[in-house]
Amino acid sequence: MTQQPLPPMTEELLTPPTPTCFRFPDEPTWIAAGLAAGIYVKEPVLDDDGNETGEELKLVGYTQSYACDVVGTITRGGEWDDEGNVITPPEVLDGWHINYQGEVPDEWEQYAVWPENPVRVWA
Numbered sequence: 001m002t003q004q005p006l007p008p009m010t011e012e013l014l015t016p017p018t019p020t021c022f023r024f025p026d027e028p029t030w031i032a033a034g035l036a037a038g039i040y041v042k043e044p045v046l047d048d049d050g051n052e053t054g055e056e057l058k059l060v061g062y063t064q065s066y067a068c069d070v071v072g073t074i075t076r077g078g079e080w081d082d083e084g085n086v087i088t089p090p091e092v093l094d095g096w097h098i099n100y101q102g103e104v105p106d107e108w109e110q111y112a113v114w115p116e117n118p119v120r121v122w123a
Contacts, residue, residue: 022111023095066102
């Protein structure tokens, strides 16, 4: 049996999503943006009798459409002694940091950043 050559591809190849970094001003701004995008959902908190006593936020970090890695506060440097006491405090960088792969919500564009040396990247 001889193999026949494959027909030429006529479909456009989709480019996989690329990592995108975001710096929101603070955690509450990020949570509001995450709720609006469906990345956070509110779930009821139940007591032992099954009665609703409140709600909590749940991060839906990964789906077939996106992946979200909440980095949070980033610090650089710092020095500690052997017992964990701070000798030189680390520098705290501004903002609340997120790594995201997938279609970016339009509202997030203003928070996009392109760090030269990201603290955390996708493997």
